[in-house]
Amino acid sequence: MKKNSNRKVLFLSVALTLLAVVSCKDSFLTVNPTGQLSDAVLSTNAGLQGLLIGVYQKLHGAQGSFWAGGDNTLFGSIKGGDAYKGSEPSDQGNALPIERFETSTSAPDVAQRYRTLYEGIARANALLALLKTPGAGVTSDAIAQMTAESKMLRGHFYFELKRMFNNTPYVDESMSDADKGKVTNDKDLYPFIEADIKAAYAVLPETQAQIGRLNKWAAACYLAKVYMYENKFTEAKALYDMIIPNGKTSKGDKYALLPSYSGLFDAKNNNNAESIMAIEVAAGSGSNTNSNDFDVLNYPHAATPAAGNLPGGCCGFNNPSIELGNSFRVNAAGLPLLDGSYNTGANQVKSDVGEALWSDYSKPDPFVTDQGLLDPRLDASVGRRNIPYLDWGVHRGGNWIRLPSADGPYSPKKFVFPNAQTGSTTDAGWTTGYATMAHNIIRFADVLLMAAEAEIEVGSLTQALTYTNMVRARAANNSWWVQSLDGKGPAANYKVGLYTAFADKATARTAVRFERKLELSGEGHRFFDLVRWGTADTEINAFFAHDAPILPPLIGGAKFTKGKSEHEPIPQAEIDLVASSGIVLKQNPGY
Numbered sequence: 171m172k173k174n175s176n177r178k179v180l181f182l183s184v185a186l187t188l189l190a191v192v193s194c195k196d197s198f199l200t201v202n203p204t205g206q207l208s209d210a211v212l213s214t215n216a217g218l219q220g221l222l223i224g225v226y227q228k229l230h231g232a233q234g235s236f237w238a239g240g241d242n243t244l245f246g247s248i249k250g251g252d253a254y255k256g257s258e259p260s261d262q263g264n265a266l267p268i269e270r271f272e273t274s275t276s277a278p279d280v281a282q283r284y285r286t287l288y289e290g291i292a293r294a295n296a297l298l299a300l301l302k303t304p305g306a307g308v309t310s311d312a313i314a315q316m317t318a319e320s321k322m323l324r325g326h327f328y329f330e331l332k333r334m335f336n337n338t339p340y341v342d343e344s345m346s347d348a349d350k351g352k353v354t355n356d357k358d359l360y361p362f363i364e365a366d367i368k369a370a371y372a373v374l375p376e377t378q379a380q381i382g383r384l385n386k387w388a389a390a391c392y393l394a395k396v397y398m399y400e401n402k403f404t405e406a407k408a409l410y411d412m413i414i415p416n417g418k419t420s421k422g423d424k425y426a427l428l429p430s431y432s433g434l435f436d437a438k439n440n441n442n443a444e445s446i447m448a449i450e451v452a453a454g455s456g457s458n459t460n461s462n463d464f465d466v467l468n469y470p471h472a473a474t475p476a477a478g479n480l481p482g483g484c485c486g487f488n489n490p491s492i493e494l495g496n497s498f499r500v501n502a503a504g505l506p507l508l509d510g511s512y513n514t515g516a517n518q519v520k521s522d523v524g525e526a527l528w529s530d531y532s533k534p535d536p537f538v539t540d541q542g543l544l545d546p547r548l549d550a551s552v553g554r555r556n557i558p559y560l561d562w563g564v565h566r567g568g569n570w571i572r573l574p575s576a577d578g579p580y581s582p583k584k585f586v587f588p589n590a591q592t593g594s595t596t597d598a599g600w601t602t603g604y605a606t607m608a609h610n611i612i613r614f615a616d617v618l619l620m621a622a623e624a625e626i627e628v629g630s631l632t633q634a635l636t637y638t639n640m641v642r643a644r645a646a647n648n649s650w651w652v653q654s655l656d657g658k659g660p661a662a663n664y665k666v667g668l669y670t671a672f673a674d675k676a677t678a679r680t681a682v683r684f685e686r687k688l689e690l691s692g693e694g695h696r697f698f699d700l701v702r703w704g705t706a707d708t709e710i711n712a713f714f715a716h717d718a719p720i721l722p723p724l725i726g727g728a729k730f731t732k733g734k735s736e737h738e739p740i741p742q743a744e745i746d747l748v749a750s751s752g753i754v755l756k757q758n759p760g761y
Contacts (some may be wrong), residue, residue, distance in 0.1 A: 213305035216669035227289030241465025241693030250696025251713035318373035325366035410621035430650035482603025486572030504667030553581030576723035734760025
């Protein structure tokens with residue numbers, strides 16, 4: 171009886187609504203939808219610029235998703251062996267199969283990254299369509315520049331899809347609904363990516379009034395990067411020959427390496443002379459989703475309150491790997507051990523794996539810190555026992571690790587804020603760990619090392635040596651080296667030497683590729699570098715062979731499978747979704 175009564179009430183309500191509608195003028199029915207902007211607003215310069223900012227926002231990634239962010243922590247760094255997922259196996263457990271190369275076609279973090287990149291593309295396409303019929307007050311120069319920025323951003327989103335999934339459906343603003351109903355993923359994305367970035371380069375200005383916006387030189391750097399992934403070394407070298415002596419940031423600063431390596435990861439230095447394209451973030455905007463929320467879990471995790479005051483207070487993820495730590499060992503000349511011997515015997519960096527924890531903080535720590543020669547970038551990138559952790563005191567080893575048996579002895583350090591900046595360059599939420607240092611998608615050291623690669627393949631080994639040594643010379647600048655707490659000198663035995671010559675191409679390749687590993691660790695590059703070099707199966711399985719016996723809970727038994735693991739699966743939900751429209755997407759091999 172109650173159900174029938176409800177139906178009578180609903181019927182009566184609908185009937186009364188219909189009566190009201192037919193008894194009013196037609197104009198009464200013309201009501202702008204709530205929660206939407208009208209075409210009149212969107213066609214103005216302010217409206218169009220607002221939509222463009224919305225496209226830029228998707229560089230950030232999926233807000234609230236720790237693993238689908240634009241920083242590529244999981245898909246670039248952890249998968250490349252720079253770090254472990256960290257924490258406990260079950261915490262953020264969706265990421266564990268991805269780390270182990272056991273990803274399923276229903277993996278939520280993979281699907282989230284896929285959807286987020288297509289959302290960025292959809293925003294760019296929507297804006298590009300509107301720019302074809304703007305309002306009368308929008309100048310042709312503004313239209314051209316917004317079009318260029320939108321295409322550059324769309325090119326970036328497609329490039330990220332290409333790197334992660336190989337080929338995915340291509341859709342642009344010119345496609346009709348009928349065209350969209352015929353899309354497939356059997357076309358190479360690179361020609362479309364190139365076209366977008368070339369179009370952006372042709373129009374973008376050298377400088378921008380708003381310094382976070384893309385400029386001509388950023389487009390040139392990005393196009394060169396795409397060429398490197400395509401092994402178009404001649405085309406890339408031509409761009410690098412132009413970029414390195416002439417390139418400048420959107421605010422007009424000539425591209426240069428910062429004197430301080432650690433200064434790259436200080437929010438007070440955002441948009442510096444080394445920053446070419448970055449994920450822009452902000453503190454105090456009213457929403458901590460405008461900060462580095464993709465890093466909010468990536469801080470040391472105190473085993474007990476007595477372990478000390480820590481940044482963020484949570485959660486023990488993204489712990490640098492033992493193999494990465496060992497990679498910073500150098501020989502008597504201050505050069506890395508390119509033969510792989512850093513992972514053997516006494517060359518391995520001494521850590522507190524297997525050591526007693528420092529439990530009585532009223533007494534000096536009995537642990538003896540590594541006394542061998544090390545590249546100083548280790549202690550700018552990795553938090554390790556008894557070495558000052560920014561201004562938070564010395565790192566307390568396993569007592570700052572959530573599950574040492576699974577997470578290893580180290581904490582991430584590059585994207586951690588100093589204690590002195592808590593509340594000024596950070597936002598608080600459920601933790602105080604919302605940092606706001608801009609995350610560089612491309613920085614000048616990255617450009618120099620890619621330029622060195624191009625020189626090795628089609629240019630001069632001498633020039634490749636020059637570019638590589640430029641990066642190493644900054645590392646050798648002792649003004650930024652981590653100092654001991656007593657102020658009596660460096661916190662460890664640091665040494666950086668310059669290469670005197672590259673004997674041949676093979677030697678040069680090894681040196682430059684290893685330099686990228688050291689210089690860019692934890693910045694989302696490593697896995698993609700290994701794949702484009704064709705060395706992922708060898709390098710990643712060697713990493714598992716070394717680290718997994720030490721830390722079996724997370725990576726024991728993990729394996730990279732050549733011919734499959736280079737790319738993530740196309741999310742099955744996306745295949746099923748478009749199948750209802752008659753679109754057939756091909757799944758990647760092995761899934």
